[in-house]
Amino acid sequence: MFETAGEVSVFGFQAVTDLFRLPFEGQQIRQQLAEIGSKSLPLVVASGFALGAVLTLHTRSTLVTFGATAWIPTVQALAFFLEIGPLVTGLLVAGRVGSGIGAVLSNMRATEQIDAIESLSIDSFKFLVVPRIVACTIALPILTLFLDFAGLLGGFASEYAATRTSFQLYITQSFESFEWSNFYAPTLKTAVFGFIIGTVSSFLGYTTNEGAAGVGRAATRSVVASSLLIILIDVILIKFIFFIFPESAL
């Protein structure tokens, strides 16, 4: 296990150093951003909206007991921006994109497409792996913002159905107790989640040597390992964020 962790670390470090080595794979990065970012957007927005609506329903039934329903928008916004948004986006992208990267790269390995790239004097690592890791790292914070705001919209829809509250009032209440550090530190931590998803799933796909049978296994392992690592790293990052920005601790 420690050996694999070391190999993944070296793999990720190599991706970072290769990013700054010419030629710059701009076209590949744009292509992967479209694949990883744009195509994940419907899933992320729909999930955020549904989660927001459901969370508001649950919160309302509890807060009604204490006559504190006015806090619903604030609770909703803090929950989404601090934890639900980053974590759920990370897990959704790990499922959709992580499995895709693992399957595509292991299939390319099994069908000798990676060998073909090398035989054409093209650095397959820089061509295939680096753009995927970069695209995941860039796409995650952006997708997280979409999920956060879709969650707020879902919450508003739920509240509007119950109380006919106005959109302006809901948004004002949402950000009433909000600090700037509540927003950017948790959002930016998802760049780390993106790097983990890109690195782990690329590693499992690119280095597989199990032929066609390994394609499914690489996809499954990519999802499991990425999801688990995201949850574990989240704990560490939260402690780190509290250390750097003590005001963000509620």
Place this chain on the structure above:
Amino acid sequence: MIESRVADGGAPAVVFDHVSKAFGAKQVLRDVSFDVRAGEALCILGRSGTGKSVTLKLIVSLIKPDQGKIWIEQDEITHLNESELSRVRRKMGFLFQDAALFDSLTLYDNLALPLARLTDKSPQEIDFVIDRVLGEVGLASDKAKTPSELSGGMRKRAGLARALVLEPKILLADEPSSGLDRITASEIDELLLRQKTEHKTALIVVTHDVRGARRLADRIVVLDKGNLLAEGTFAEIEHSESAIARQLVTE
């Protein structure tokens, strides 16, 4: 043997010099040596799992030998770094067993990728080269198709087109006729033969197809369990001391 062939025929395009390779406990090649000159076709015959495809991958340096040296023209490649290897690999084209086309790209883009990245040709020149090469393999009207839209024979021809697009001096073909009917297989052989005779390309073909090997090969190398059993012309192999070698060249 290699030294005497160099003396009577000029410098070889590829020299495989006492090469051994093992994967874990499995010894795939044992002290194998042969060479190929420009404009010459060498067919490697042998039963499955005898190290034929590994031999091709060693030549293009996708894997490194445990022992021995591999020369591509004047370059001994076993100790080259990646950028030096990149320069040497440009001399070679590789037709993979299942063509190994990039399935997310169209046929045009499969061919344009190496041209755009490794040459300074303009888009118009790239169009011209791709049209010419696809025309040579009979796929000029299929360049907008993706690999999944091509038949097995078309994929092989597309793989050959990609291998030829950089005008290699050395062409490596791994089972070019596998999975193809006899007519399509002979069309592929014809394309390889034309490349050898018209462009003086050194051809190394791994095959089980004895009929195709007879048509293509100037010389045969027979491998068995990682050992070189016999080397020579078809006639020489037919009279070889090795029963396996004789059996392999008998249709």
